[in-house]
Amino acid sequence: MKTISSVVEHYIKTKPFLLSALSQGIINLTSLARNMMPELEQELGKDVKQGAIVMALKRLSEDLDFRLNHRILKVLKNLGEITVRSSLTDYTFAVSDTILDKQADLISEINSYQDIFYTSSRGVNETNIVVSDVVSHLVLKHFSNERLFQKQDKLASITVKLPKDNVSVPGVYYYIFQRLAWEGISINEVISTSNEFTVLVSEEEVDLAFKVIKDLKSL
Template identity: 45%
Template sequence: MKTIASCVEELLITQPFLEEALFRNIINFSALSEELQEPISQMLRKPVKTGAIMMALRRYSPPAHLRKSRQLQAILKELGDITVRSNLVDYTFQNSDTLIESHAKVLEHFNPKAFYGFSRGIYESNIVVSKSEEPKVLEGFKTENQIGYQDNLSAISIRLPVNNSKISGLYYQIFKRFAWEGIALYEVISTTNEFTVLVENHLVDQAFSAIKNLNLS
């Protein structure tokens, strides 16, 4: 059976920015209660008073990553070097029985100083390389089914603290920053202690500033 408290929780979970603002006490409970009155009344199929909603908001328990915000802030201040690589291209190929062999052909003559990233999904695989290595990719994958291509990309890589995998909410903070800045990410590449985002060239300065300012939040 739904209650006002469960409705409040359901609505806040779907709006993480609102949830964080509530946790940080930078939002007006009365105004928010009035904003939520109509959707909660619809969810419960009966009129609901704003006072009851306000009480539920004050009793709301935020998720763990918000309760541990101090720990998160400490981790963000330990973020390592930020590296930017430009003039990149991204290819998407349909997975096949021969894709690994084609990939191996590319790596045989690949410039070790060039940018390289490869990720394999269930149905497709991506390879991101420096523009200079494009002819090698085209030759190596010439028998594969290419289903996507994007050029004029830049990669921004950041070193993460070694204990980052134990901290919940870290990636949420990173993606939240991009969302707030209105930055669309073309692709994300992640290893255990390194995080890389691909953006179109015209967004690279804005994206760099967003990441750089993470430890100032």
């Protein structure tokens, strides 16, 4: 049986930015309830009092404050080293029978270079390679016969070390990416391991992105 509380919670959870704003207590609950009424009444099939919606929102916001913030903020306050690298190029190739051999050849050759950035990831249909501009010519050399979907240059990476308990706390990545989105920062790529993640952004936005992530430690 649907209740006002359950319908209100479902409504809020389907709107991520509203969910975060509610958990931070920066929304006028009366105004929000008024806007929600038509949809909630349609969902429940009956008239709903605005006061009942406000009370459901208040209870939900108090619950969200605990569930969303306390555990997540504990992780964010323990963020480790933040490393920034610039002058990167991002290549996206189609997966092929020869792509792994080409990657092996590339890695073998770039091993002779000092202090360069290299990372790769593979999806079902695409392989992604990110390298320092200084070795971009080697990517073009070894992958000349591969199908190139996309190339993006003038990128920078921000790599963040996460505390080990991040994997058991839901919402950590969501919270970080939400803050970046609020600042209008476009993320070109996300690369992660168990306890660190890297985002690629344009060089024009890297200073702001770094500040946003660094400021998370002082929330």
